[in-house]
Amino acid sequence: MLPRLFSFNGGVKPDPNKGDSTREPIARLPLPPQLVVPLHQHIGGTPRPLVGVGERVLRGQRVGGADGNVSSAVHAPTSGRVIAVESRLMPHASGLSAPAIVIEPDGEDRHVEREAFDWHAASPGEVRDFLRDAGVVGLGGAVFPSHLKLNPGKAGHTDTLVLNGAECEPFITCDDMLMRTEPEGILRGALIMKKMLAARQVLVGIEDNKPEAAAALKAAAAALGDTSLEVVVVPTRYPAGGAKQLIRVLTGIEVPHGSRSTDYGVQCFNVATSLAVFQALEQGEPLIRRIVTVAGNVERPRNFEVAIGTPIGFVFAHAGLKPDTDKLIMGGPMMGMPLPGVDAPVVKATNCLLASSAALFPPPEPELPCIRCGECARACPADLQPFELYWHSRSRNFGRAQEYHLFDCIECGCCAYVCPSHIPLVDYYRYAKSEIWARERDKDAADSARERFEFRNWRAEREKEEKAARLAARSAAKPAAAPAATDGAAPTADAAVDPKKALIEAAMARAKAQKEAVAAKNTAEPDAAQQAQIDEADARRARAAATPDSERTE
Amino acid sequence: MYNSPFLRQKASVRRVMVTVLVAMLPAIAVQVWLFGIGLLLQLAIASAVALACEAGMLALRRRPVARALGDGSALVTAWLIAVCLPPLLPWWMIVLGTAFAIVIGKHLYGGLGQNPFNPAMLAYCVLIVSFPALMSQWPGLHGGDAAAQLHWIAGGERTLDAMTGATPLDALRTGLHGGGEVASVMQSAAVGPAFGHVAGAGWEWVALAWAAGGLLLLAMRIITWHIPVAFLGTLAAIAGLASAIDGAHFAGPAFHLLAGGSMLGAFFIATDPVSGATTPRGKLIFAAGIALIAWLIRSFGAYPDGIAFAVLLMNICVPLIDQKTQPPVFGHKLGKPDGGAK
Numbered sequence A: 001m002l003p004r005l006f007s008f009n010g011g012v013k014p015d016p017n018k019g020d021s022t023r024e025p026i027a028r029l030p031l032p033p034q035l036v037v038p039l040h041q042h043i044g045g046t047p048r049p050l051v052g053v054g055e056r057v058l059r060g061q062r063v064g065g066a067d068g069n070v071s072s073a074v075h076a077p078t079s080g081r082v083i084a085v086e087s088r089l090m091p092h093a094s095g096l097s098a099p100a101i102v103i104e105p106d107g108e109d110r111h112v113e114r115e116a117f118d119w120h121a122a123s124p125g126e127v128r129d130f131l132r133d134a135g136v137v138g139l140g141g142a143v144f145p146s147h148l149k150l151n152p153g154k155a156g157h158t159d160t161l162v163l164n165g166a167e168c169e170p171f172i173t174c175d176d177m178l179m180r181t182e183p184e185g186i187l188r189g190a191l192i193m194k195k196m197l198a199a200r201q202v203l204v205g206i207e208d209n210k211p212e213a214a215a216a217l218k219a220a221a222a223a224l225g226d227t228s229l230e231v232v233v234v235p236t237r238y239p240a241g242g243a244k245q246l247i248r249v250l251t252g253i254e255v256p257h258g259s260r261s262t263d264y265g266v267q268c269f270n271v272a273t274s275l276a277v278f279q280a281l282e283q284g285e286p287l288i289r290r291i292v293t294v295a296g297n298v299e300r301p302r303n304f305e306v307a308i309g310t311p312i313g314f315v316f317a318h319a320g321l322k323p324d325t326d327k328l329i330m331g332g333p334m335m336g337m338p339l340p341g342v343d344a345p346v347v348k349a350t351n352c353l354l355a356s357s358a359a360l361f362p363p364p365e366p367e368l369p370c371i372r373c374g375e376c377a378r379a380c381p382a383d384l385q386p387f388e389l390y391w392h393s394r395s396r397n398f399g400r401a402q403e404y405h406l407f408d409c410i411e412c413g414c415c416a417y418v419c420p421s422h423i424p425l426v427d428y429y430r431y432a433k434s435e436i437w438a439r440e441r442d443k444d445a446a447d448s449a450r451e452r453f454e455f456r457n458w459r460a461e462r463e464k465e466e467k468a469a470r471l472a473a474r475s476a477a478k479p480a481a482a483p484a485a486t487d488g489a490a491p492t493a494d495a496a497v498d499p500k501k502a503l504i505e506a507a508m509a510r511a512k513a514q515k516e517a518v519a520a521k522n523t524a525e526p527d528a529a530q531q532a533q534i535d536e537a538d539a540r541r542a543r544a545a546a547t548p549d550s551e552r553t554e
Numbered sequence B: 001m002y003n004s005p006f007l008r009q010k011a012s013v014r015r016v017m018v019t020v021l022v023a024m025l026p027a028i029a030v031q032v033w034l035f036g037i038g039l040l041l042q043l044a045i046a047s048a049v050a051l052a053c054e055a056g057m058l059a060l061r062r063r064p065v066a067r068a069l070g071d072g073s074a075l076v077t078a079w080l081i082a083v084c085l086p087p088l089l090p091w092w093m094i095v096l097g098t099a100f101a102i103v104i105g106k107h108l109y110g111g112l113g114q115n116p117f118n119p120a121m122l123a124y125c126v127l128i129v130s131f132p133a134l135m136s137q138w139p140g141l142h143g144g145d146a147a148a149q150l151h152w153i154a155g156g157e158r159t160l161d162a163m164t165g166a167t168p169l170d171a172l173r174t175g176l177h178g179g180g181e182v183a184s185v186m187q188s189a190a191v192g193p194a195f196g197h198v199a200g201a202g203w204e205w206v207a208l209a210w211a212a213g214g215l216l217l218l219a220m221r222i223i224t225w226h227i228p229v230a231f232l233g234t235l236a237a238i239a240g241l242a243s244a245i246d247g248a249h250f251a252g253p254a255f256h257l258l259a260g261g262s263m264l265g266a267f268f269i270a271t272d273p274v275s276g277a278t279t280p281r282g283k284l285i286f287a288a289g290i291a292l293i294a295w296l297i298r299s300f301g302a303y304p305d306g307i308a309f310a311v312l313l314m315n316i317c318v319p320l321i322d323q324k325t326q327p328p329v330f331g332h333k334l335g336k337p338d339g340g341a342k
Helices: A124-133 A174-181 A183-197 A211-224 A243-251 A271-283 A312-319 A375-379 A386-394 A398-403 A414-418 A425-487 A493-524 A528-545 B013-035 B038-060 B065-069 B073-084 B091-109 B119-130 B146-153 B168-177 B182-187 B203-219 B226-245 B253-258 B262-269 B280-300 B307-324
Strands: A035-038 A062-065 A080-089 A097-105 A158-165 A199-207 A229-234 A266-270 A289-296 A302-307 A327-330 A352-356
Touching (some): A158 A174, A183 A211, A183 A271, A199 A211, A211 A229, A243 A266, A266 A271, A302 A312, A312 A352, A425 A493, B013 B038, B013 B073, B013 B203, B038 B091, B038 B146, B073 B091, B091 B119, B168 B182, B203 B262, B226 B262, B226 B280, B262 B280, B262 B307, B280 B307
Parallel strands (some): A158 A266, A199 A229
Antiparallel strands (some): A035 A097, A327 A352
């Protein structure tokens, strides 16, 4: 039976360029002389280093422990010696450095004692913790910790588990080759996840330009004999491999920005993630290697199985970088990012390493004014009006940009791909988003400064009051003792109490006056800097009030 | 250093503009064949003036002249002005109109992409308001030889009846004002021949040629179906309704669709993306509004054809229309639309 397919609006059809890197099977890349394993390779908290310099590590040994639940562990990809725990260049467009464990392989590749984990018997929470500590994160590129997504949510069950084998970006073929070679592991991983999500069915979505992968998975599904597994071939149209777009195509469900897809009865994982889940739970192998497509301006485009932490230059050397390469890109040509240098390591997010040349990806022509032709709106898979977002982002009108759903933009690049004015539209959205995040951080900082200031005032007041009360109590005690001594006779209670009361009241009045003076002094004259900060915070709050909460970032 | 996407489609503003120019060729050819070569001279004058004004304004605004001149947008404006003006106007009028469109209509608002009004329609309105008599002198079918046409354009003395005839829209208006009825005016000996089969001898062919060019624009994905369909559909519906109610005083839909600038307006004028609505629903509203206003001006106004005024009036409404017709965003289609209005 053919399942009914749905469609998303927009999208583009660039030349897939997937032929060159799929001619040869996946090759296992040798270990480099040095592995740079970044601690932070996923969305969420940065793991704590668990090893020190000089320590010997084994393959699969945890070297970074998850920092809280929204985090994931990292492991040594081979056995060797830790030669540094320090900041190293990261595969990030800005060229930032971040803490990494630097390992010198000893060539023995000795494995740590594999933990036998009976996931059938374990509770779902225990399985999730195990996957977190096995470092399993989304391998489609978003590197979101998988254990967080393996939760059926409020309803306690899910309808559909979507396996994403669409791989819509041109040049990238790592999932294609993985599906051809490991179809059974992928599907068995999916069945594990299906059980964890209490899902009714598993739909594997594959674009129709990968017939070999679809055939391999269909054969594997038939061999497993599980009727809840279905391999669905979807039309090739970028970005059909976007999680939300694929969910839409396979189920007709549109998951809005900022909501959990499990609330809509569906969850989506990349096929490589599924295999990683299977390998972690059934084989005790944490996530220490991944398939990386090396393509573009190289002599021998191919897919390699690469140890996480392998320097990018080492990978390119094996594929033969052509001399006229002008840029290295991590990811595909539509959403990839320019790499700061060949020293940055392969990380869990590295699905593709693309060498660019002026002939392959010509530099953009000069930007012309927007003529509102609407091509971008027709291409946008999120149904946005990209030229309006551009307009407001460019004029720094960020509130309006958010009203036009800036944060629903998935930065797929379709708008810039079709723009006849060659406007780098996505750059404008990235800029607007980062400005809005920066403003929110500033606002939070100003708010805490204001809270600190107000707390200090309150504390000063409280101390003055306490001091005044103490003084009053002391001065009341003195005269009360004096009449008792001079009268000699036992005073009546009234006589003793009345002057005491009067004294206390007088002292209280003094204290009150003093307190008012003090309070006035503190609140009326915050210093200039503090006042400026308060004003700024107020202004920002007023601006922020104009922005609906629903459009705030996740 | 630049960022993703690194792949880009082969598309450019110049390609868009050149396609529009090519799509105008059939109608220009038909117009030259039926009404004489005057139009070619007007096209040349308008193009030269538009390019000169564009270059001058770019230089004054300290913008790169060569790159912006090459985008072809000034030529499109120039050609649209030339084809909608009577082809035998004295040369200085088309100079005035084109210069006004480029200098005031386009560059004083910020140049390409920034003008709120359709520059060609601004030029048309400025000229018809300033020189109503000259603007109503269209050549008759095969009116006058080339030498006589060029003599007129060069500013020579004009003998009215020699070459010009009333346009069908004009003739109908005058006839109705004179107490006639639609059918009798169209069959009268004086102006009857001007009406051809349906909407004016020759004009029907010009209109069909514009429609053919418009279909090319649709096929090349330069425009979407929304504006032509909404414009022609609304015009036909209103004209059909009015003529059904009072056939003696209102012309029918076929006449309205093929007369005057209906087809030119539907496919080439109202579809200007810069000054028009951009959302799908907005385009429908925008085009329907133009059709309604144009029909009102044709039927009750002081000018024979109202498309230019209708376009400018709807141009004013575009920001509001666009804001109120934002399409629902992915995932928000079932919920209430929360974008657009502030």
